[in-house]
Amino acid sequence: MDHKFENVQINNLNQMTTREELxxxxxxxxxxxxxxxxxxxxxxxxxxxxELNVEERxxxxxxxxxxxxxxxxAWRVLSTIESKEENKxxxxxxxxKNLALIKSYKSKLEQELNQYCNDILNLIDSQLIKxxxxxxxxxxxxxxKGDYHRYISEYSSGDVHKRAADGxxxxxxxxxxxxxxxxxxxxxxxxxxxxxxxxxxxxxLNDAAKACSLAKQxxxxxxxxxxxxxxxxxxxxxxxxxxxxxxLTLWTSELDDDANAENQ
Numbered sequence: 478m479d480h481k482f483e484n485v486q487i488n489n490l491n492q493m494t495t496r497e498e499l500x501x502x503x504x505x506x507x508x509x510x511x512x513x514x515x516x517x518x519x520x521x522x523x524x525x526x527x528e529l530n531v532e533e534r535x536x537x538x539x540x541x542x543x544x545x546x547x548x549x550x551a552w553r554v555l556s557t558i559e560s561k562e563e564n565k566x567x568x569x570x571x572x573x574k575n576l577a578l579i580k581s582y583k584s585k586l587e588q589e590l591n592q593y594c595n596d597i598l599n600l601i602d603s604q605l606i607k608x609x610x611x612x613x614x615x616x617x618x619x620x621x622k623g624d625y626h627r628y629i630s631e632y633s634s635g636d637v638h639k640r641a642a643d644g645x646x647x648x649x650x651x652x653x654x655x656x657x658x659x660x661x662x663x664x665x666x667x668x669x670x671x672x673x674x675x676x677x678x679x680x681x682l683n684d685a686a687k688a689c690s691l692a693k694q695x696x697x698x699x700x701x702x703x704x705x706x707x708x709x710x711x712x713x714x715x716x717x718x719x720x721x722x723x724x725l726t727l728w729t730s731e732l733d734d735d736a737n738a739e740n741q
Contacts, residue, residue: 496522503536512543516593523600528608534617541597545628548590552632555583587632594625601625612659613666619652620670623677630681642681649674662698663706665713671695672721679728689728696721 499522506515519540522533529537559579565572601622609615626645630638652670660667671691679688699718706714 496525496527500533500536503540507536507539510543512540515540516544516596520596520600523604526604526608528610528614529605531613534614537597538621541593541625545590545593548586548593549628549631552583552586552590555579555586559583590628590632594629598622598625612655613664616652616656616660616666616670619648619655620666620673623648623652624673627673627677627681645677645681649677661705662695662702663710663714665710665717668695668699668714668717668721672717672724675721675724679724685728685732689725689732692721692725692728696725 499518503515503518503522506512506518515536519533519537523529523537559576562572562576562579601618605618606615606622609618623645626641626648630641630645633641649670653674656664656667656670672695675688675692675695678684678691696718699714
């Protein structure tokens with residue numbers, strides 16, 4: 478009887494149809510940090526075909542970002558361990574065996590990352606951009622598309638890396654076209670786009686000069702219009718501006734060090 482009762486409960490969860498129920502379960506799974514379940518519920522909301530409001534957009538972002546966040550971190554840690562084992566493998570038989578295990582596990586992580594990244598990219602292309610009716614929504618989803626192509630580029634190589642980088646560049650450019658024309662310089666979504674687009678130039682395209690130029694322009698424009706920040710957006714906008722400034726400080730310092738090294 479207990480197993481039958483459990484199955485009924487699971488079926489009831491899987492058969493939810495009202496938007497209100499799905500949103501409630503999305504929030505519930507966020508609070509319990511069951512982010513993979515959160516993805517399942519918010520996807521059902523998206524598949525109903527209605528435009529997402531601001532809260533629902535943010536829930537979608539939280540669900541996918543947290544589902545891949547730990548995997549991205551794990552992949553980077555594995556890459557560091559892999560490099561150390563590679564340096565020892567030529568003279569150490571145990572390291573050679575360990576290296577094979579690391580590569581196998583790393584491949585598993587990449588498959589999981591592909592699953593989530595391609596899942597959200599498909600939702601964005603097939604539904605979310607099409608139903609976006611406001612400039613903020615359009616920038617949000619084009620930026621999100623750029624972000625997930627960028628995430629794929631982090632762990633891929635060869636043609637897959639190039640396609641991901643090209644996809645990210647095109648998406649960020651599309652987002653920038655709308656943001657620069659229709660959003661205030663202090664809008665947190667526009668600032669978040671500038672932050673991530675500049676990171677893309679720095680980390681993926683290895684173009685520190687372009688990254689600095691883009692970040693500095695966004696920061697300077699926002700500072701010039703600082704008095705225009707809406708009260709409800711003040712905290713988010715200033716937090717992102719600080720992140721942009723932190724990156725600028727780091728990147729310009731590295732550019733200066735490189736320039737000094739060349740002159741010596």
